Amino acid sequence: MTDEQEKIRVGVFGARGRMGIEVCKAVDAADDLELVASIDQGDSRSAVSDAQVVVDFTTPDVVMDNLRWAIEQGISAVVGTTGFTEERLEQVRGWLAGKPGIGVVIAPNFGIGAVLMMQFAARAARHFESVEIIEQHHPRKLDAPSGTATHTARQIARARAEAGLGPVPDATKDEVPGARGAEIDGVRVHAVRATGLVAHQEVLFGTTGETLTIRHDSYDRASFMPGVLLAVRAVRTRPGLTVGLDPLLD
Ligand SMILES: NC(=O)c1ccc[n+]([C@@H]2O[C@H](COP(=O)([O-])OP(=O)(O)OC[C@H]3O[C@@H](n4cnc5c(N)ncnc54)[C@H](O)[C@@H]3O)[C@@H](O)[C@H]2O)c1
Ligand SMILES: O=C(O)C1=N[C@H](C(=O)O)CCC1
Numbered sequence: 001m002t003d004e005q006e007k008i009r010v011g012v013f014g015a016r017g018r019m020g021i022e023v024c025k026a027v028d029a030a031d032d033l034e035l036v037a038s039i040d041q042g043d044s045r046s047a048v049s050d051a052q053v054v055v056d057f058t059t060p061d062v063v064m065d066n067l068r069w070a071i072e073q074g075i076s077a078v079v080g081t082t083g084f085t086e087e088r089l090e091q092v093r094g095w096l097a098g099k100p101g102i103g104v105v106i107a108p109n110f111g112i113g114a115v116l117m118m119q120f121a122a123r124a125a126r127h128f129e130s131v132e133i134i135e136q137h138h139p140r141k142l143d144a145p146s147g148t149a150t151h152t153a154r155q156i157a158r159a160r161a162e163a164g165l166g167p168v169p170d171a172t173k174d175e176v177p178g179a180r181g182a183e184i185d186g187v188r189v190h191a192v193r194a195t196g197l198v199a200h201q202e203v204l205f206g207t208t209g210e211t212l213t214i215r216h217d218s219y220d221r222a223s224f225m226p227g228v229l230l231a232v233r234a235v236r237t238r239p240g241l242t243v244g245l246d247p248l249l250d
Contacts, residue, residue, distance in 0.1 A: 005032070007031075007032055007033055007034040008032060008033050008034070008052055008053055008232065008233065008236075009034050009036045009050060009051050009052045009053070010027045010033050010034065010035055010036065010051055010052070010053050010054070010055060010232060011035075011036055011037040011038070011039070011047070011048035011050075011051030011053070011054045011055070011075070012024050012027070012035070012037070012038045012039070012054070012055050012057075013039060013040075013045075013048070013054060013055070013056040013057070013058050013066050014040060014056060014057040014058035014059075014081070015038030015039055015040050016040040017040070017057055017058070018140075018221060019057035019080060019221060019224065020038070020040065020057050020058075022221045022222060022224070022225060023055050023057060023225070023228055024038050026222075026225040026228065026229055027055075027229075027232070030229060032233070033229070033232065033233075036048075036050050036051050037050070037051060041062075045066070045069055048070075048073075048075070049073060049075075051075055052075065052076065052236065053075065053076045053077065053078060053232050053235055053236065054066070054070045054075050054076075054077050054078070055077075055078045055079075055080070055228060055232060056070075056077060056078070056079045056080065056081050057080045057081055058081050059081065059083075059142060060081060060082055060083025060142075060143060061083075063079060063081040063083065064088060064091070067079060067092060067095070067104065068095055071092075071095045071096060071099060071102055071104070072095075074099070074101065074102060075102070076102050076103045076104065076235045076236045077103075077104045077105070077235070078104075078105045078107075078228060078231040078232050078235055079104065079105065079106040079107070080107060080110055080224070080228065082108060082143050082146065082147035083143060083147070084106055084108070084147070084243075089106070089241065089243060092104060092106070092241055093240070093241050096239075096240055096241055099239075100239050101236075101239065102239060103234075103235040103236055103237070103238040103239050103240065103241075103242065104235070104240075104241050104242070105231040105234070105235050105238070105242045105245075105248070106241065106242070106243050106244075107227065107231065107243070107244050107245045108146075108147035108148045108150070108151040108244070109147065109148040109151070109199075109224075109227075109245075110224040110225075110226075110227030110228045110231070110245060111199070111216065111218050111223045111224050111227060112226060112227055112245075112249070113216050113217075113218075113223070114148060114199075114201070114216045114218065115227070115244070115245045115246060115249060116216075117152075117201065117203070117214055117215070117216035118148070118151060118152050118155060118244075119246065120214050121152055121155065121156055121203040121205075121214050122152075122155040122156060122158075122159050123159075124203075124205055124212055124214065125155075125156040125159035125160050125163070125165075125205070126159050126160065126162070126163030126165065127205075127207065128205035128206055128207045128212065129165065129168065129169060129206070129207050130168055130169060130204075130205065130206035130207065131156055131160075131168060131187055131188075131203065131204065131205050131206070132168075132181070132187070132188045132189075132190065132203075132204050133145075133149050133152055133153055133156075133187060133188070133189045133190070133201065133202070133203050133204075134189075134190045134192065134201070134202045134204065135148065135149040135189065135190070135191055135192070135200070135201045136191075136192040136193075136194065136197050136199075136200040136201070136202075137191070137192070137193055137197055137198070137199055137200070138193070138194075138195070138196075138197050138198060138199075139193040139194060139195055141193065144182075144191035144193075145182055145184070145189045145191045146191065146199070146201070148199070148201055149184075149189045149191070149201060150184055150189070151244070152201070152203060153184035153185055153187040153189055154184065154185055156185075156187050156203070157184070157185030157186055157187055158185075160186075167186055168186060168187070168188070170188075198217075198218050198219055198220065198221065199217075199218040200215070200216065200217045200218065201215070201216055202214070202215045203215075227245050230245070230248055230249075231245065231248060234248050
């Protein structure tokens with residue numbers, strides 16, 4: 001970065017949370033970024049008004065309000081908070097309409113390896129009749145299934161539909177409700193919670209005589225930071241809504 005180039009002014013929502021702490025450290029350490037505000041629950045959002053980009057790692061129940069506020073202020077946003085249904089994404093598109101200078105990147109997972117795991121899974125999907133997703137996280141995670149698992153299931157379902165595959169074969173009757181996990185677009189998803197885990201996912205594919213397991217592990221929240229910084233640097237050049245990190249990696 002040259003002396004003439006201005007640093008991107010960044011604000012962080014959820015700054016005292018597990019991810020927020022890591023994001024503040026990463027922004028602070030980057031030569032081309034300036035951390036202008038780091039706020040958490042109970043703090044006034046006005047401290048963020050001077051930011052050019054806000055990063056949100058809060059909770060699904062407050063993220064929409066933060067995002068609408070940022071867009072109204074003319075601030076671009078990078079969002080890692082989970083809970084984005086198609087309905088919510090459509091709402092964000094509505095807020096962005098008529099705001100040509102503002103970008104929003106919403107990604108269920110900022111780990112580069114996790115993004116590749118989802119891409120590989122979508123690619124493999126059409127070749128296997130069976131598929132199940134097993135996501136594993138720390139026990140303080142508030143939501144299940146994870147945003148990553150939901151996104152992966154939807155991508156796999158789309159690839160299966162495009163390939164003309166029917167339902168995943170399964171003759172099992174649930175003797176205990178939940179024994180076969182949740183179902184997202186026809187794909188079974190199992191959520192495991194255990195102390196010691198951070199964020200992990202396996203996608204298990206099966207067909208006659210073989211299985212394929214695609215697995216990703218985040219052992220440390222530092223793993224999400226290259227993706228978050230990539231999005232912070234790119235978001236103002238991408239007006240409108242970008243879902244997932246994939247287009248930023250191409
Ligand atoms: N996309 C990704 O790569 C990725 C990675 C990790 C976690 N996540 C998601 O990010 C979210 C946060 O995860 P976490 O582990 O950091 O959770 P956390 O509970 O440690 O942190 C959330 C923080 O948000 C704060 N908060 C609540 N309401 C707020 C408000 N109105 N304004 C500002 N701050 C507020 C809380 O006080 C807390 O400090 C979750 O939805 C999680 O699933 C996404
Ligand atoms: O720790 C979490 O919470 C995580 N949430 C995201 C998800 O729900 O997919 C990404 C992985 C970590």
